[in-house]
Amino acid sequence: MxxxxxxxxxxxxxxxxxxxxxxxxxxxxxxxxxxxxxxxxxxxxxxxxxxxxxxxxxxxxxxxxxEEQINYDDVKKKIDTLKEIYKEDFIINKKYIEEPYDFLKCIPRIEEVYSELIKPYNELKELEEELKKIDEYRKNFIHMKGLDIDVKELIGLKYFTFFVGVLSKEDRIKLKKNYENISAIVLHTGSSDSGEVYLIITPKELEAETNRILRSLNFRKLELPEYYTGTPKEIIQKFKKREEEIKKTIIDLKKRMSELKEKNENFINRCCTRLRMEERIKQLKxxxxxxxxxxxxxxxxxxxxxxxxxxxxxxxxxxxxxxxxxxxxxxxxxxxTKLNNPKLFSPFEFLVKMYGIPSYNELDPTIFLSLTYMILFGAMFGDSGQGFILFLLGIAINKGKNTNLIGKILSRLGISSMIFGVLYGSVFGFEHIIPAILIKPFENINTMLFSAIGLGIFFFIISYGYSIANSIKQRDLKEGAFGRNGVAGLLFYVVLLLTIGSNFIEIKIISTRMGVIILGALMIVMTVKEPLTNLILKKRPLYHETPSNYYIESGFDTLETLLNMLSSTVSFIRVGAFALTHVGLFIAFETIAELLGNTTGSILILILGNIIIIGLEGLIVSIQGLRLEYYELFSKYYNGEGVEFKPIKL
CATH class of the missing domain: 3.30.70 (Alpha-Beta Plaits)
Structure with a gap:
């Protein structure tokens, strides 16, 4: 904290x-x-x-x-290209910085390595692109191999033009119906996975009209290379020969590049690290x-x-x-603001930062959020078996490069779920394997719902304590003493609960009349908090706006406070409701399994049920817990308007 x-x-x-x-x-x-x-x-x-x-x-x-005179943009482009050639983002290693070096002296060597690698790399890319095109051309010509026509003769037609393309089965029927409207020779040359292949020959004067009709039929033209001649069958053989030549050249190029890459890998890695340092130095300057x-x-x-x-x-x-x-x-x-929390709670800083960074003079809510969020999740998703699965998932996710925080949070939520599973006596949904230490939710519905509200009240009171502590730290008398989330707000909330509670239990803690009087007085204090504070601190003017505008706004704010206190407290009933839903959902799957009357089928249904509960309900419960944190608790004591500590580093 x-x-x-x-x-x-x-x-x-x-x-x-x-x-x-x-x-x-x-x-x-x-x-x-x-x-x-x-x-x-x-x-x-x-x-x-x-x-x-x-x-x-x-x-x-x-x-x-x-004013920095040196520009490394050109070097950066070359190093980025080299990283693309190596197909990896080199690890930034501090040892390459700590040893003595002059980056300006590295630049000629970088350019030399770049020149060595870029030529075979570009040649390799061109050959690979040509190989793709040859594969595409061959697929197109396969559909024409039955035609004994020299493609060169078609290309050399003076008054006619031609193209090959594909029509879907449906569009082929439309083509048949429009033969009389097309001023062209239409030859069906074969079929492919994507449709029917046609050779279209049309007068050049009517090419635009023919194209218009074919477009309306969704005719997809196939690209044909102009530099291959002969019949389609002969061209296919030429494609095969060229493909073999390219593959052989590619093997030689890759071998040559592999030798060059291995020779220069350490140097490029050094340059990547040192360039990063030069960029940071420039940023610092x-x-x-x-x-x-x-x-x-x-x-x-x-x-x-x-x-x-x-x-x-x-x-x-x-x-x-x-x-x-x-x-x-x-x-x-x-x-x-730089947060510094114990390892158990530090992953939850991620959730705090999602809402906002704590101000420098504000209490860090991480530990309170961590504990309450784990309690809320465990209470709603209490199962030692399913919790253990979440724990293992968290450990597995934690090994990922960019998901370690989520994995750490999930593993901690899994532990909380396991603890509450022991308290509820639940293992993978079954409630007869281990005895319940605390309570069986489905057998004590009212107790679960009222306990959830009691838990919410307890969290609210702590939240008020945080808010008052923040006000003391920030020397804010107005909000700390007389605000809705200050001492006046806390007293109002406690008296309101005691007044309502006294009407439902036999012990009269406070009379209704006395409660109403105290609540009325506290509402007046919260309404006049600004002039009252200015009066105590001897500040003038008493109001930052006209008195009428202030009291209208402050009056509605006080009324909203009353409604918010009641709705926020009742909102915690969802904790008990989801705990019951968790049990009820498994009972539904258990009933289906029993109805099957088949051991294998029943086991599969129970496994499927657990997977659905862990995935679907686990997600819903985590969202609901986060909602209670952000909307019900954070709104009481946390602003999150700070600026995160972002040191310049490699």
């Missing part, structure tokens, strides 16, 4: 060391760079007036944006400013990393590093 404390780091160094220092900062991977020019303009980039800082302070009057002698850099860093940064940069002479805490920074420069 921690948001790391940040400090602003201002760095001034000699211009000749800028690339090396930029590289070190990128390799550190813990500096969120911000624009140094804006910092200096806002007077946040200040240096102490001491003898050793005089040169840096004097030079600050001559700052300008950093865009946020710097410089003079003839110095560069100025600024960014946010975690306070816990200050010693590590100092240790890494201590080898550079005349390097000045100044730290400023967020309290010393004026409005307009909010520190970014």
């Amino acid at each position: 921690a948001i790391e404390k940040m400090t602003m780091m201002n760095v001034v160094g000699r211009i000749e060391n800028v690339n090396e220092i930029a590289k070190e900062i990128i390799l550190l991977g813990n500096v969120d760079i911000i624009n140094a020019l804006n910092e200096i303009r806002e007077s946040h980039f200040t240096l102490s007036v001491e003898e050793e800082n005089v040169d840096e302070i004097v030079d600050m009057s001559m700052i300008q944006t950093f 865009e946020q710097m400013v410089s003079t003839n002698n110095f560069f100025y850099l600024t960014g946010w860093v975690p306070r816990s990393d200050k010693a590590h940064i100092k240790n890494k940069l201590s080898k550079y002479k005349d390097l000045l590093i100044v730290y400023k805490n967020e309290e010393e920074i004026t409005d307009g420069f909010r520190p970014p």
Whole structure:
């Protein structure tokens, strides 16, 4: 439940060391760079007036944006082409950066390797494309092999033109009906999987009209190569011969390319990593400013990393590093938010960020969301067998490249489902294998529904506590003390529950009359929260708008608060309802299995039922749990209007 404390780091160094220092900062991977020019303009980039800082302070009057003279676009295109040739995205390896190198000296070698590989690569692509076309041509000519006509003679016709194409079975019937309208010779040459093949010969003067009619019949023309001559049968033989030649050439080219690729693979991998570093250095320099002698850099860093940064940069002479805490920074420069949670809960940061990043001065809701979401999911999907399957699925998904967070969340939800399965006494839907430690949902329907509402009330009260804590942290008296989600709202909610509850249980905790009086007083407090706060803090004016507009808006807001409290509480009844649905759905499959009267068929039905329950209901329950988190709980205490900590790194 921690948001790391940040400090602003201002760095001034000699211009000749800028690339090396930029590289070190990128390799550190813990500096969120911000624009140094804006910092200096806002007077946040200040240096102490001491003898050793005089040169840096004097030079600050001559700052300008950093102008990078080198353009790596052409090199990047060549490396991207080489990656395409290798058919892989090379792994970025820090060891290629940590060893000494000069990227400018790498460029001639990159161009040399590119020249060696691009020629055979382009030749290979052309041959492979030709091979595809030959395969397509051969398919087209197969349908014409019965014709004893030299294609060259057809191509050389002076007053006629020809084309070959395919019609579907339905369109062929339409063609027969329109023979008298087509000013052309129509020859059926064969059949293919896609339809009937025709040779059409038409006068050149009537070619446009013939094309118009054929288009209306969905006639699909087949491409024929002009450079092959002879009868269709002879041309097919030429295709076969050319195909053999191409395949032989392709084998030789691939062998040659394989040797070249193997020889240069390590070098290309180094270049990919080093180019990435050069791009990051350029990105970093865009946020710097410089003079003839110095560069100025600024960014946010975690306070816990200050010693590590100092240790890494201590080898550079005349390097000045100044730290400023967020309290010393004026409005307009909010520190970014870096979440730091235990491994058990850190995957759930993904769900928090989907809603919004916590503000720097806001409590991190990750642990509360993690616990409540796992409880809600387990309560709705309580089954030790099905939960174990979800756990295994989570582990399997976790091995994927881009799905590890989802896998980690799923495995934790699976564990929660297993725990509640033991409490419910449920294994793959069966409730007679193990005894229920806590309750059997289907045998205690009312208890499940009321318990779900009780769980919601408990979560709401904790949510109010979070909201009040956030208000204290942000020094917001208006919302913390008198707001709908502050102390007044919490008291209103508790008194409302006690007043309603007293009418359903024998113990009179609070009388209805007293409850109504307290609720009325609290509604008035919430309605007048702005003028009341301004009065206490001695601020003027009391209202940010006209009093009439304020009270109309505030009155409706207070009424909406009352309705929202009741509807949100009742909304948690879905937790009990889905727990019952989970049992009921399996009972349905179990009944079908019994009706079959066949052991094999019954087992298959039960397996199918479990698969459907795990897939379909598991998805629905996870969505419903997330809905309760976002709409019912987050709306009480979480804004999520922060900026994520995004350090520049390789």
